[in-house]
Amino acid sequence: MRERPLMSNARLTVVQSSYRPQIGVALWKVADRGLAGFETAATAGLDHVHVDLGGPNRGPDLTDVEVLAAFDATSRRFALPITALAVNRLNDLGLTAPRGSEEALEARRSISHAIRVADRLRVPRIIIPGFRRSLVRRPEDVARTAEVLRFALGPAQAAGITLAYESGLDSERTLQILQAVGQPGICLQFDTGNPAIYGHSAASIWARLADVASPDVHLKDALGVSVDGDVPLGDGVAELELTFIAFARQPGPTSFTLEGDYREDSGSRIGRDLARLKILIGRSMLAGGLGCPDGVGCVGGSGVSRAEGMSLLECIDRWGAV
Template identity: 30%
Template sequence: MIRFGVCQWIMDCSGVEALPRAAELGFEGIQLGIAEENRAIHEPALQKAYLRASQETGVAIVGFGINSMNVLPLFSPPDSDEGRRCHDLMRSALDTALAMGVGLVYCPGFFDAEIRTDEQLQRAAAMLRRGCELIEGQPVLLATENTLDAARNLRLLELVDHPSLRVLIDSYNPVLYGHQAAALLRDLPARYQSKQMHAKDGRNQVMGNVPLGQGEGRFEDFVQALKDLVFAGWLRSETDYRRNADELAAADLATMNALIASDQAP
C-alpha cells in the first residue's frame, strides 16, 4: 500500500504545528527537517511534544531529512571542521530517530554537496559507512538522496557495503541532472531503494513550483514505475506549500489518488 505524506520544510507553518496542519491538508505522515543551526529537535522535551502531536493528529513522523548536509557535504574530509560537523550532525539525527521511533534518516547531496568526482564519491561512501555503523542492528535506516545516475549509485552502495543504507528517489530532482526518476526506479535494484520517496514536479528547472503532473518531471511515468515495482511505502509531497497550501495540497492529493489509490485494495 502507498501512503501519502508531506515534508515539513515546504509547509506554511513550522515546528510542532506542522503536524496538525498536515492532518488538515489531508496527509497521513510527515518528514521533519534537521538543521545544524537548530538542534532543538534533539531535546527530549521537544521530542515528546512532536510525539504527542503525532498521537493526537494521527500524522506519523516517518523520517528526518538532514537539510544542512547540502552545505556540509558527506564528502568533506573527515579530519576537517566540516567533516567533523557533518558526522556529528548525522550521529545526532540518528540518535534522535532512535529515541523517537522514526525509521529513516536521509542525507541530501545537492548544491554544494553534489558528488562530482570519484574522490568525492569515495569520501561520501566512507562517511555513510560510519553512519551505518552507528545504527548496526537498530530499527532505523540511513538513506542518500543525490544527483547520481543508477550506475554511480550502485558504485556508492558497493563502497559503503552496509545493509542499513538506502537510496531515496525524488520524482523531479533527477530531471535537473540529466536523468529520469522512472529510469532510476527501473535500473536500481529495489532492495536498495528507500520505502519513502519524494513526490514533486517543477517547471523551468525550479523545484516544486507547480502541482504534481503539471511540470517537466513526467510524474505519471514515475508512478507507473512504482506500480511496476509493486512499491509499498510512503510518497511524501515536496511541492512548495508556503503559499496557497490548501489548494495545492488538494490538487496533489487528487493526482496521487487518481494515479495510485484507485489501483490499491481497500
C-alpha cells in the first residue's frame, strides 16, 4: 500500500492551503464500469474509487468470487483504495417495496451481499441509494426505507462499515428518514447535482445537513429539473459555486468523488472536471476567507485582497497547481 499523499495526486488542490481534499471517481460512470476504470483513475492521478455491487444491467457482479478477487487485486495493483461500495441495484428493486414482496426480499439480499463484499474488500462505507423504484413519495415510503436501513445497520456495524443514504430528497424529508431509523451508524451521502435534478438547493441542504453527511461528497452538475445527463462541472444549473461556498463555511468534505458521465473519452472528461474542481475549490475558499495561502490576504471572511491588477483566476492559479 502506498503512503498517502499530503494532498491529492490529481494536483488540483491548494498548494499552501490547509484544505487538501482527496479526489476519486465513481467507476460505474467510467468506461466499462469495471476493471479498466482503475487504470483510468490512476492515469488521472486520483486517490480512490467508488464501485458498484453490480448485477443485472449494472456491470460486473461483485458477488461472483472471481470478479471480487479481480477487483481486489486491481485495487492493490494500482494502489487505489475502494472507499465506498454502492448498491445501485436497489434503484431497480425498491427500498419502498411492500414488506414480504419478492422485490423487498431481493433488496435485503442485495444489501447483505454488499456488506460481505465490502468486508472482503476492506471498504469502509456502503451507499444505499433512494432513486427510481426506491424514491420516497409518500409517508409510508419513509417508514419502509427506514425499516430496510435498520435491517442493514446491525451487520454493517458488526463489520465496521458505515451506511450512507443517498437520495434527491430535501433536507426535511431526509431528516425524517434518518430519525425514523432511530439508530446511529448511518449518514447522508451528499451529491452536488441531485438537488438540482429534484428541484432543491444543494447549498441549503448542505447548510442544514452537513453534520450528518458523509465526509465524502459525490460531485456532478445537472442539466435541469428532472433531467439527468452529461454536463461539465460549472456548465449546468446545480449552482456549484454556491455549494462550494457552503462547504467553506461549514465542516467541508474531506474528499470528493467525481460522478459525471465519463463513459466515453473518460480521460479527457475527467481531466476537464478536475480543472473545474480546482477553480471551484479556489473560489470558494477565497470567498469564504478560508485557508488563504502566504501572500494572498483574506478580508473578514467575505473577500480577498489581491495584488493590484491580479484577477481572481490569476490569484487562484498563483497558489493552485494545475
